[in-house]
Amino acid sequence: MPKELSEFAKLEEVEARQGGRKVEWEDVAHKIVESNEAFTVKEVHEKFANKAVTLFRTKNALDNLVEKKLLDRRYDGKRFWYCKPLQGGA
Numbered sequence: 001m002p003k004e005l006s007e008f009a010k011l012e013e014v015e016a017r018q019g020g021r022k023v024e025w026e027d028v029a030h031k032i033v034e035s036n037e038a039f040t041v042k043e044v045h046e047k048f049a050n051k052a053v054t055l056f057r058t059k060n061a062l063d064n065l066v067e068k069k070l071l072d073r074r075y076d077g078k079r080f081w082y083c084k085p086l087q088g089g090a
């Protein structure tokens with residue numbers, strides 16, 4: 001059902017609102033590299049991002065870190081694992 005424009009005048013101004021909590025993805029990459037272990041998207045989402053963003057954003061951020069060569073992505077036939085870059089290729 002359409003709204004009258006006068007209804008919008010009653011609503012709170014939202015321009016000054018800040019976005020959601022931010023995650024420093026370079027710090028997350030550094031922690032993953034230091035741990036010397038591989039993590040799935042869900043594990044990173046729960047352990048390092050503290051569920052501050054969605055799983056979709058977590059996967060996109062991890063993929064961006066792979067493109068920047070800060071992390072390496074491996075696939076075991078079931079899920080992707082993110083770990084420190086391995087020396088010498090595959």
